[in-house]
Amino acid sequence: MIDLTIAPASAEEFSIAIEWAAAEGWNPGLDDLDVFHNADPAGFLIGRRSGEPVSSISVVRYGADYGFLGFYIVRPDARGSGAGIATWNAGMAYLRGRCVGLDGVVDQQDNYLKSGFGLAGRNIRHSGRPDIVSEEAMPGTIRSVTAADLPALLVYDRQFFAAPRDVFASAWALPDHGVRRTALLAVGENEICGYGVIRACQQGYKIGPLFANDETTAIDLFAALCRHREGEISLDTPQDNPAAIALAARYGLEPVFETARMYKGPAPALPVASIYGITTFELG
Numbered sequence: 001m002i003d004l005t006i007a008p009a010s011a012e013e014f015s016i017a018i019e020w021a022a023a024e025g026w027n028p029g030l031d032d033l034d035v036f037h038n039a040d041p042a043g044f045l046i047g048r049r050s051g052e053p054v055s056s057i058s059v060v061r062y063g064a065d066y067g068f069l070g071f072y073i074v075r076p077d078a079r080g081s082g083a084g085i086a087t088w089n090a091g092m093a094y095l096r097g098r099c100v101g102l103d104g105v106v107d108q109q110d111n112y113l114k115s116g117f118g119l120a121g122r123n124i125r126h127s128g129r130p131d132i133v134s135e136e137a138m139p140g141t142i143r144s145v146t147a148a149d150l151p152a153l154l155v156y157d158r159q160f161f162a163a164p165r166d167v168f169a170s171a172w173a174l175p176d177h178g179v180r181r182t183a184l185l186a187v188g189e190n191e192i193c194g195y196g197v198i199r200a201c202q203q204g205y206k207i208g209p210l211f212a213n214d215e216t217t218a219i220d221l222f223a224a225l226c227r228h229r230e231g232e233i234s235l236d237t238p239q240d241n242p243a244a245i246a247l248a249a250r251y252g253l254e255p256v257f258e259t260a261r262m263y264k265g266p267a268p269a270l271p272v273a274s275i276y277g278i279t280t281f282e283l284g
Contacts, residue, residue, distance in 0.1 A: 196209065
């Protein structure tokens with residue numbers, strides 16, 4: 001495709017990829033785009049043919065050695081034209097020299113393997129309408145995140161991700177006024193022992209992340225995040241954490257979708273037993 005141009009896009013320009021993701025059934029968050037884009041403004045690429053957007057990819061750099069790939073989409077009428085591989089190559093060039101992670105749909109797993117990625121596990125999306133009884137509503141150790149919590153929260157979040165992500169995590173946990181996203185902390189003995197975020201999506205809500213030092217804390221956080229929410233809740237759980245699968249089942253959430261977590265480079269050693277919900281499929 002000789003007339004394809006691939007270049008970084010502004011948040012407004014990348015909004016077309018959000019529309020494509022919605023059409024693919026990925027159910028984007030209503031307020032995701034700005035916080036995603038601000039994590040690495042040069043890492044959101046759009047491929048254009050004759051000026052028209054036909055492909056997208058996000059390739060967000062974290063720290064000096066890590067990157068995460070998402071939003072790899074080709075407009076249906078441009079598939080098979082070469083736009084996809086050209087956009088993929090441009091994204092991987094931006095992340096050259098780094099370990100790269102992605103959450104890929106299962107039917108693309110073989111293609112990712114051919115590109116040098118290795119399977120590290122699977123993440124399963126569970127969705128449903130949880131029944132939260134009143135006594136589970138908001139334990140006294142769970143509260144909203146404040147600006148004063150941020151230094152300790154960033155240290156806590158760092159345990160669960162392959163690289164520092166302070167720019168993203170700060171905005172994710174402390175959303176601007178009007179953003180439909182809520183973050184809660186579980187605190188025990190003056191230390192953070194759990195952290196979770198819920199956000200409004202095109203359909204219902206997603207919880208992510210859901211990190212907790214133990215199963216009881218994870219259950220309490222989940223219940224508190226769901227309190228007063230009407231509609232479907234989705235939680236993306238690592239398959240290798242049985243307690244996370246059990247939490248989803250406890251509240252009647254059912255598996256609806258899964259991704260292959262893959263890395264090009266050494267897979268990071270993460271405390272999967274404390275990861276009850278990953279943050280996002282798009283940014284890791």
